[in-house]
Structures are given as structure tokens and as C-alpha cells.
Amino acid sequence: MPRCEFCSRSFGSQEALDQHTQNSPAHAPSYDCELCNRSFGSQEALDQHTQNSPAHAPSYDCELCNRSFGSQEALDQHTQNSPAHAPSYDCELCNRSFGSQEALNQHTQNSPAHAPSYDCELCNRSFSTQEALDQHTQNSPAHAPSYDCDLCNRSFSTQEALDQHTQDSPAHFQLPETPLNTFFQSFSDFTFDPDIPPNESYLALQRFYGWHRGDEESNQAWNNFQRALIEEFKLWFGAEDDLGSWHSLCRALRIEPLPRTCLDCEKAVRGLYVNIVDLIAWARNGGGEDQVRLFHSLEELREYTKRTRKIFRNNLDETGNSNVVLRHLLRFIFQGN
Template identity: 30%
Template sequence: MAYCERCQRWFGSERALQQHEENSSMHHLCDSCDRDFVSEHALIQHYVQSTRHHYCQRCDEHYSSQGNLDSHFESSHYWCPACNMFFKNDNGLHEHRRQKHWYCIECKRVYQSESNLRAHQRSSVHQQANIPCVDTRCNRKFVSVSALALHLESGTCPSRLTRAQINRLVARYDTNNVITDPARLIQGPNGYSTLQRTVTAWATERSWNGSAYECFLCHKMYTTLAVLNQHLASPAHDDKIYRCPRAYSGCGETFRALSALCQHVESEQCGIRRFNHSMRNVLADLSTGMARLTF
């Protein structure tokens, strides 16, 4: 004999009790959790709240993972994942994002921070590339000075400039040390023109430690020798010779590459470009000044 406490009834076998629980309106079973709920509403709330279930209440459908459920929400419902809110239509979702999030109205994309949104708005998606390369043999144009600096630092410009050469040229041009830190430079006969670290480092097969290729400077591990040498060729171990100028209401943060300083100023993270008119033209002056230098 088997007894149903909720219904206060006896059944001839456990199988009969099971059939009763499956068919009776007094029982609402969650088979995967082996739980019985007093109402359909309670069962649905269990589906919604339990981390073991990936359930869409609007469609009354279960999904195999949270990722699949999120994909369903995005494709079939007007859902804001950051707020976990649903809206009646696309206009409602659009207005919510416009008011509550860092949101590009034209692209209908949400960004994680204000700086990320500003970077997107300054990109070629929204800005014209009207800053020409400082080398007349190069016909490329860029949307920002930081993009131009990255181009020059990459070594792909016909000028064949290297990052070390750019650093020396900027140090020579920045005679008042507005954006360079004299403490990180060596004074020569023509002023601060020689950097403390100009040696090029590269790794060989001897950097293999038995399980990975190891950087001898920071001891980070890399799966291939090529990736390790990319790391060594990057600014990762350069001196931080650039600084956000405090004299222009900057924050004084330091950087290893000119492009990193340019990105910092353009991002307006410390407000230097937004609140000080003199600093607004520093990057533009720098690009035109570099064009006058002898490569």
C-alpha cells in the first residue's frame, strides 16, 4: 500500500501512487529535482529561480544551458541582459538602453563603460579618416592621432620607423617635457633624445622550460616561440617615458608607448581634453611636429 499525504488517499502500489501524482491537479512535479509543488504557479517559480533549470516562462520551454536560454531571450524577446528586464517591443528596449546604459543609438549596441562607448564613437564606424600619415610616401589616413601612432609603431609604414625611433623623435621634439618624463631619459648634447632602454630583445629555443616558452624578463609562459617574441617586441618591458601632463590638469599617469598616451587623452578618462583648452591641441601639434622631423 502507498499513501498520498496531500490527498489523504491510499493506493494499492507505489506505481499507482506515482500515476496519481502525475495526473492529479493536486500535484505539480519537477522530475529532475524530484520535488512536488502545491500549484502550477509554485512549480513555474521553481523553474524560474532554480539554477538547475534554464526556463523561458514566456514560451514555457526548457533549454539545455544558460547560454542557450540567453540566446533565446535575445533572439525571441526584447531583453536587456544587464538588467534582466523584458520589454513589449524594440522601441521600449531601445529607450531603456538609451537612458540607462552606455549605448550607441545609431548602432544599437551597449558598451561596458563610457570610455568603451567613446572609443567606438571615435572609430571609423562614426568618424572620417582625415588625419594623413606623416610620411608622404604613405597614402593612409586615420580617424585619430592614436591610430596614427599605432600605425607608425607597428613598423608597417613605408617610413620604416620603429617604436624606439618614434620614442627618440618625440623626446627630441618635446623639448619642454610636456608629455615625456625626463627622469626616464638620458640627457645628450642635443637634449633629452636618447632613451634608457633601446636594446631589442628576442628569444631562442633555449627559452623552452620543458612545458612552455618562458619570458626571461617577466617569466610569463607562451605556447610558441613566435608568440613569445611578439611579446618581447611589444612595449611590455619598455620604460614608461610618457606621462599625462599635470601642468595641463592631467592625472600624471605614465605610459610605455606614444599610442597608449594618445588613447588615454582621447578617451577623456581624466578629463584633460574636455576641461583644458590648451591640451586639446597637444596631440594635433605632436602629429604635425613629427611630420617636420627628419626620419
């Protein structure tokens, strides 16, 4: 028996069921309005409702002020005329707003707060033009070029002044690497003056460190000083077979005319009495017109050597040094020296 699925009624034939479905109000098609939950019997009725109902009128919303309008024209008119929607031209430097780009440009040009600033990085001053900054840089003493001496932390206004300082200052004088200079400069705390005789430099060194005779440190320094004297003599007066070195020695000892051979030089100096420390000092000072003092006898040389403390130790045999020049000049000043 045919049955209606919607209302669970049964009919004696299919025709009766179809007639029921067509004619029963419960089975009439429904056209629903989703916006307001109302139903209509036809599509035409639903369309008429949608067009005429104020609830379904299109809405044109202003996102800036949350107002709604019935047409696009009304929304556009609102956007153009409302002060809240007028374009704003903001000055980022002073947080002011202007109604047009022209007004913002005029503000930027005329406002002192926006005038270009030309800053001097050295003294933190600002100037209104590049020319003013350049003039300041040229004329200000604070910006004068400085020529610095790295060794003594002094500054000079010109390169010439710095060069002159470097040449003339004793602090920048580079000592030649001679044995005596090396010896004295090995004491970093001691101020060494190469222009004074070696014996005076050693006495100053002894006083500076407070050495006493017999101290281990004093003995070691004295031995090193004596070795430096030997090497210094060899530096200035060379080897025994060097005629030029022999002639340097002969000039210091006022031997004229200069002998022609090394052997003749050896014979000429053999009987002379001279203090070897004086010879070294004469050579270190450039071997000028001041000549080395000669003594008439060994006793006179001994008295001078002891009084001035210009001691050159006579121990060539112990050291194995066979320098013939030294052998002919050395004298025994102290017993066992």
C-alpha cells in the first residue's frame, strides 16, 4: 500500500498518493529567506520580499568610522566631505599634520626645526651651511692638523716640526750596536748616556743598582763589562793584520809618520804607555783632534788608572785572546788583575 513519507499516511493507490502530495499544504514547496528566517510559497514571493524588505537593502559601510550607507554614491559623498576622511600629510620630525602636500612642503622649508644641519663631529657643534662648517674646520685651533710623535706622546703643528724633533731629541737617537752600548742597554731601568766615558757609565750603573764589591751581581756585571771593553777595542781597532786599524791606533797615539807595515806599527807602539779605556773612549767619540794622553812611565800610568778607575783587565792569557795590538799596549796595573 503506497505511503506518504512526509506525513506517514497510507493510500489505496499510487494515484491517490500523488494527488495527496500535490494538494496537501504540508507538502507545498517552501522558499526560505536565509537572512530573516521567513518562508514563502513561491520563488516570486521570496524575490519580492528580498527586494522590498528594508532588512535586505544593500549596505555600503565606511570602514574608517563604522557608518553604513544605502548606496555607493552616498558612501563616496561621505568619504569626500567628512573631515575624518580628509587625507593627512604628516611631518615625521615634529608630529604635525597638514591638509595638503604643498602645506607640508612649505612647513618643511620654513620651519627652523627642519633646517639642514651641518655637524662638526670633533666638537659637536652644528652649522647652518656647509660653508660655515668648512670655515669653522679651517679656523678652529681644535681642528688644526696634529703631527704626533709616537715615541714620546708629543704633538706638533707641522710635519717639519715633528721631523726636527725626531732628529734633535735625545730620546729618538738610535745608538749603534756596539758591545759597550749593548752591555749598558741590557739594564733597561738604567739611563745610559753614550757620550760619557765607559768607566763613568759603569760607576753610574754601580751606584744606580747599589752594588757592592764582592756581590755576586756586581761581580757578574764587572766581568761582562770587561768582556764588552775587549770587544769594543777589537771593533774600533780591528785585527792585528789590518794596516788601517793599526794606523787608527797610531793616529790616536800621535805616531808620525804613519808606519808602512803592520810590523812597523807594532814596533812603534810597543814602548808606549796609554790607558786602553781612554783609547776606546777616543774612538767612540769619533777620533777627533783630542788625542789620547800618553804617559812617561808605567808608574805614571798606574797612578792615573787607579785614580780615574779606568781599568781594563789584563787577563788575555786566561781568556785565550791573542790580539797582538792589545798585548803590546796592556800593562799590569794591579797585581793579579
